[in-house]
Amino acid sequence: MTAPAGPRKGRPRNADADGAILAATREALAELGWGGLTMGDVAVRAGVAKTTLYRRWPSKNELVVAAVAEQLDGLEMADLGSLRADIEAVVTQFAALLSAPETQAALLALFAEATRDPLLRQRVREAIIEPQKRLVIAGRAAAQARGELVADTCEEMARASVDIIFDTVAGTVVHRMLVSGEPATTEWISAFTTLLLHPLTEISAQPG
Amino acid sequence: MTAPAGPRKGRPRNADADGAILAATREALAELGWGGLTMGDVAVRAGVAKTTLYRRWPSKNELVVAAVAEQLDGLEMADLGSLRADIEAVVTQFAALLSAPETQAALLALFAEATRDPLLRQRVREAIIEPQKRLVIAGRAAAQARGELVADTCEEMARASVDIIFDTVAGTVVHRMLVSGEPATTEWISAFTTLLLHPLTEISAQPG
DNA sequence: GATATACGCTACGACTCGTAGCGAAAGAGC
DNA sequence: GCTCTTTCGCTACGAGTCGTAGCGTATATC
Numbered sequence: 001m002t003a004p005a006g007p008r009k010g011r012p013r014n015a016d017a018d019g020a021i022l023a024a025t026r027e028a029l030a031e032l033g034w035g036g037l038t039m040g041d042v043a044v045r046a047g048v049a050k051t052t053l054y055r056r057w058p059s060k061n062e063l064v065v066a067a068v069a070e071q072l073d074g075l076e077m078a079d080l081g082s083l084r085a086d087i088e089a090v091v092t093q094f095a096a097l098l099s100a101p102e103t104q105a106a107l108l109a110l111f112a113e114a115t116r117d118p119l120l121r122q123r124v125r126e127a128i129i130e131p132q133k134r135l136v137i138a139g140r141a142a143a144q145a146r147g148e149l150v151a152d153t154c155e156e157m158a159r160a161s162v163d164i165i166f167d168t169v170a171g172t173v174v175h176r177m178l179v180s181g182e183p184a185t186t187e188w189i190s191a192f193t194t195l196l197l198h199p200l201t202e203i204s205a206q207p208g
Numbered sequence: 209m210t211a212p213a214g215p216r217k218g219r220p221r222n223a224d225a226d227g228a229i230l231a232a233t234r235e236a237l238a239e240l241g242w243g244g245l246t247m248g249d250v251a252v253r254a255g256v257a258k259t260t261l262y263r264r265w266p267s268k269n270e271l272v273v274a275a276v277a278e279q280l281d282g283l284e285m286a287d288l289g290s291l292r293a294d295i296e297a298v299v300t301q302f303a304a305l306l307s308a309p310e311t312q313a314a315l316l317a318l319f320a321e322a323t324r325d326p327l328l329r330q331r332v333r334e335a336i337i338e339p340q341k342r343l344v345i346a347g348r349a350a351a352q353a354r355g356e357l358v359a360d361t362c363e364e365m366a367r368a369s370v371d372i373i374f375d376t377v378a379g380t381v382v383h384r385m386l387v388s389g390e391p392a393t394t395e396w397i398s399a400f401t402t403l404l405l406h407p408l409t410e411i412s413a414q415p416g
Numbered sequence: 417g418a419t420a421t422a423c424g425c426t427a428c429g430a431c432t433c434g435t436a437g438c439g440a441a442a443g444a445g446c
Numbered sequence: 447g448c449t450c451t452t453t454c455g456c457t458a459c460g461a462g463t464c465g466t467a468g469c470g471t472a473t474a475t476c
Contacts, residue, residue, distance in 0.1 A: 009443080009450070010443070010450080011444095011453045011454075012443060012453080013453065014454080034243075040433090051455075055453075058434095059433090121389065164400065164403070167384040168383075171379040171380040171384065173379070174379060175379025178319060217421070218419080219420080219421050219423075219472065219475095220473075220474060221422065248463080248464090257425065259422095260422080266465095268465095
């Protein structure tokens, strides 16, 4: 996405620079926040010139989107044999990611900027939000294959339930860790999973 | 809070200016976002000099905290006779507030800045988060008085349940409206309330 | 009146964004 | 080997912002 087609003739780009810049962006975001992050500082941390940043990303916004998206792509939904275990595992992963100050500052700063910039908002949804719904879809498919959940009645309802479940899980965890500032202990994750499982299994058993 | 003790001798402050400045701050935040908001612009919108802003609030951060806190103080928990109706009513109020772009940008921008600035974070919790937990407490008390929920087993568990319920409600609504960008329709509020009521009544009926 | 504060205005230093121009480096194609 | 193309680091720049300072004036209390 950043460099769709590599250059054909001239001097090739430093392959290591992309990773170094994105890491430096997250690091700077952790220490300084969105408002405190400066392109010059990121360049120094990454060991490149400021102009190199602008040669690869058009603005601060796009750079941070790329940095955060790369971070969240590491989330995975494992099939541990039960819906409860799967949910607890992915929530634990998510919480661990969100406990890193760099991810905290990056995510919220991005969301905040996205509320005013429709283009950035769309980029955030495309690059960050939508890809993560795969986790809900994968977890439900596994549960259905194990017989823990019945198959969805129709395509439309399946999509709607993915959205509401994703909003509830992501929203609650994000709110607890970023807004309330409390850590997500194993006990809390267990309690939240219980809260989530009750209506999930019931609604699934008797839709309508 | 802003001016704890009024001045005793000199020229008194313009009483209307505070409200005008806070309103102008929210308006500017809606149009320009945190990054785009400038103190000079707010001053022009409010019809005062920039120095007047700094005479009343020490920085941009504090000004926005005050502007958002004032906005959220309008939320109320009404006793409508049933727990479901009470929850739906307060969620509807909250969603209506969050549908205003000025509140969206303000809240998220504030949360984002708060992740890096511990002092600001504490101010946000004191002035914005904690006061709103009164809604959960009031709603639960009313439900217990009506016999819909049993009384809490101990003080500590009561506080923990307030926290988890608050995180779930606020987090889910915020995430849906601000991150996913979907509006909170009456159907969605109803479905979410159902999802919330199941474990609430069950856990309350058989704690542990 | 004397005093003390708030007000509007202008100017300022320090900082950041994003761009432009320079010479040099590192590959591709002939 | 030689040319062409692109990237690189560096420096400098214009525009814009934060937060402060100084000035003269307005408006209150003592």
